[in-house]
Amino acid sequence: METAMKMTRRTVLSAALCLGLGFGIAGSAYAEKPVVLGFSQVGAESEWRTANTASIKDAAKQAGVTLKFADAQQKQENQVKAIRSFIAQKVDVIAFSPVVESGWDTVLGEAKAAKIPVILTDRAVDAKDKSLYVTFIGSDFVEEGRRAGRWLLERAKTMPAGDINIVELQGTVGSAPAIDRKAGFAEIIAANPKLKVIRSQTGDFTRAKGKEVMEAFLKTDGKKINVLYAHNDDMAIGAIQAIEEAGLKPGKDILVISIDGVKGAFEAMMAGKLNVTVECSPLLGPQLMKVAKQVLAGETVPKRITTEESVFPAEVAAKEFPNRKY
Ligand code: GYE
Numbered sequence: 001m002e003t004a005m006k007m008t009r010r011t012v013l014s015a016a017l018c019l020g021l022g023f024g025i026a027g028s029a030y031a032e033k034p035v036v037l038g039f040s041q042v043g044a045e046s047e048w049r050t051a052n053t054a055s056i057k058d059a060a061k062q063a064g065v066t067l068k069f070a071d072a073q074q075k076q077e078n079q080v081k082a083i084r085s086f087i088a089q090k091v092d093v094i095a096f097s098p099v100v101e102s103g104w105d106t107v108l109g110e111a112k113a114a115k116i117p118v119i120l121t122d123r124a125v126d127a128k129d130k131s132l133y134v135t136f137i138g139s140d141f142v143e144e145g146r147r148a149g150r151w152l153l154e155r156a157k158t159m160p161a162g163d164i165n166i167v168e169l170q171g172t173v174g175s176a177p178a179i180d181r182k183a184g185f186a187e188i189i190a191a192n193p194k195l196k197v198i199r200s201q202t203g204d205f206t207r208a209k210g211k212e213v214m215e216a217f218l219k220t221d222g223k224k225i226n227v228l229y230a231h232n233d234d235m236a237i238g239a240i241q242a243i244e245e246a247g248l249k250p251g252k253d254i255l256v257i258s259i260d261g262v263k264g265a266f267e268a269m270m271a272g273k274l275n276v277t278v279e280c281s282p283l284l285g286p287q288l289m290k291v292a293k294q295v296l297a298g299e300t301v302p303k304r305i306t307t308e309e310s311v312f313p314a315e316v317a318a319k320e321f322p323n324r325k326y
Helices: 002-026 047-063 076-088 105-113 141-156 176-189 207-224 233-245 263-270 285-296 314-323
Strands: 036-041 066-071 093-096 118-121 135-138 164-170 195-202 227-230 255-260 276-279 304-306 311-313
Touching: 036 047, 036 076, 047 066, 047 233, 047 285, 066 076, 076 093, 076 105, 093 285, 105 118, 118 285, 135 285, 141 176, 141 195, 141 227, 141 255, 141 276, 141 311, 164 176, 164 207, 164 233, 176 195, 195 207, 207 233, 227 233, 233 255, 233 263, 255 263, 263 276, 263 311, 263 314, 311 314
Parallel strands: 036 066, 036 093, 093 118, 118 135, 135 304, 164 195, 164 227, 227 255, 255 276
Antiparallel strands: 276 311
């Protein structure tokens, strides 16, 4: 009896193995087809972006996803071209981080017509038709702006009487983080009429532009400037150089507030040159791979997936630095 059972089991097992192997060789449905993901990245404008790209590439490898990666060099036209090429290549899913918010309806309509799901990561689009994308994974940029504003509102309580003049370095014109970080900050500082934004200009999220624009601010307003609010760490780091070259002390003569929380910001805080950074996590890769697989498996995913983040003032920089992953 026992032998018979064993025999049967063995027979069934080997039959199954044979079948599996047979199908495997023929390249059947048994061999799981890797997911092909077309990803259009903004560019390589900042430390944040470099970490974001690394996260996406690593996560794709880990998840066994075949990644087709295109760098748009901060140009919307390049992203549109990349998306069209992904559609032509019939990838399974398209993900992208839109450089600016508007102007996507046509190309996203083309992806929809080709039945290729689109996932937004990091930055949002302002499309009225929400069916043009499945979900948006990324930070709440308005809240980040508010967090920067709240830090200053608190700090202002201990500052000398009189106006507190702020200069603002905006991110890329028309990008979701630039629009939202400006709005969130303005909303909060409105509570204290002493806080005045005297100048606001784009530094395109880069160190070089941040420095250049800060130099111009210093030339015209020099000693009047009390605070710099930069929409990302890279522009703040560029501006810090400009402040030093103008013979002033960043972090003291001019308070410096920025967003992202990259290692460079922690180094600047430990050197006493940056006062606070509001965290914005670029480590979106693992979540993107997970969501891409869920979407392709026909599961419903939330329309908005928000990243969890905190605020790091200079006082905690040295303690937090060893824990930073980007
Ligand atoms: O803050 C900045 C990058 O879209 C959140 O883009 C991202 C922003 C980030 O260049 O450093």
